[in-house]
Amino acid sequence: MSDIAKLQIGENTYEFPLIQGTEKETAIDIASLRGATGGVVTIDPGFKNTGSCQSAITFLDGEKGILRYRGYSIEELAEKADFLEVAYLLIFGELPTKEQLDKFYNDILDNAIVDDDIKKIIDAFPKNAHPMGVLSSLTSALTAFNPSSVNVDSEEDMYNAIVKIMGKFPVLVAWTMRKQKGLPLHYGSRKLGYVENIMKMMFEKPNEEYEINPIIKDAIDKLLILHADHEQNCSTSTVRVVGSSHAGLFASLSAGISALWGPLHGGANQAVLEMLEAIKEDGGDTKKYMGKAKDKEDPFRLMGFGHRVYKNFDPRAKIIKVAADEVLDDLGIQDPILDIAKGLEQEALNDEYFVKRKLYPNVDFYSGIIYRALGIPVEMFTVMFALGRLPGWISQWREMRLRKEPIGRPRQVYTGENYRPFVKINKR
């Protein structure tokens, strides 16, 4: 294949270099387009055909259903690694030695205390505030208590901001949930691991010694790993664009949390459970909901189905579906919602509308069934997604800053009024 792309506009032919990634993906580098053509730009709503950056962090193949973090397959990482190890891999590029991982975790523990004044901010929220809105606000508020995290030009400043947020974010997640339940705001313990601490802070009751259930610990570990990164999705692109203005890490993450909240993105895991509950209340009539999903006049979508990149099974959904069976079985839970989900999946996989559009279950379709079995409230499901995606956001923000990427500022095609002179109000 030639290493240039040719573009014909009118009488003129323009040439642009082709670049190829390590997995043989090819892109047209149009950095010179406006200058060469006297102002012509491309347009691509939703960026369905547009790459925003070159990145060495995560590789997806949507046709083959492949997902790898720094070259390691999601199947192996979900099976053999733990979440903190995967966080280190994503952020720093290599699986850590024991010494490296121990130092990373000790630095995180040294930074896992949150200024008590943050509790005043949590208290100001109504009890029924959605936890994603609370979490986004608290994450941004962290900047006020940690100003050094903003101007991070040195790798050392960056590392300090990273261990701060890796330590404080789980506390904010736990406190957000506990506040809703009217429970006291606790801390973890240096004697526990990263995920065990999350469990203790989230689930510990004030009048009992918290026991770590290994089934729940393994399930949360696996779910967090599966959510850890996903290349240039909506929320990660948001983190990158906000960070490209040299806004601090915490402000960039706060923006990413807001983007993830949307039901078309991370908010889908909550929407899936609400949809499955509605179907159950409706006597399990999946056919009615399939009909609604296909009806162009009906805004209803089959939540947890479809994906911008995966036009085959989302590999994470496959793993989570198996884990859902295992966790519910291990915990002795019979949840009719799981059977409804499986029935819906089977129907969709055999339905011409879904098959033609290559709509398969995505990461959000089964995850909520496990979260529910673990006793996590439905409005906290997307917060769990954010907890998993934290190291991915951090790694992408760090890569963008280290590569000194330019500020993100897209162009447009103007379709408004041409010039017209101002008219005084008494003449209108």
Ligand code: SDX
């Ligand atoms: C995540 O990008 C990432 O990597 C995201 C994520 C990550 O890890 O960061 O993987 C996490 O966000 C997973 C997706 C969670 N969202 C949902 O489950 C919400 C339901 N799904 C959809 O809204 C939709 O599939 C999207 C948003 C996920 C993808 O939308 P696209 O790529 O913009 O596709 P589209 O909206 O243009 O749909 C193409 C066609 C349309 O029909 P036609 O106009 O061709 O007739 O498929 C239809 C859509 O109407 N369609 C659906 C559908 N999803 C797409 N029809 C019914 N139900 C659905 N779920």
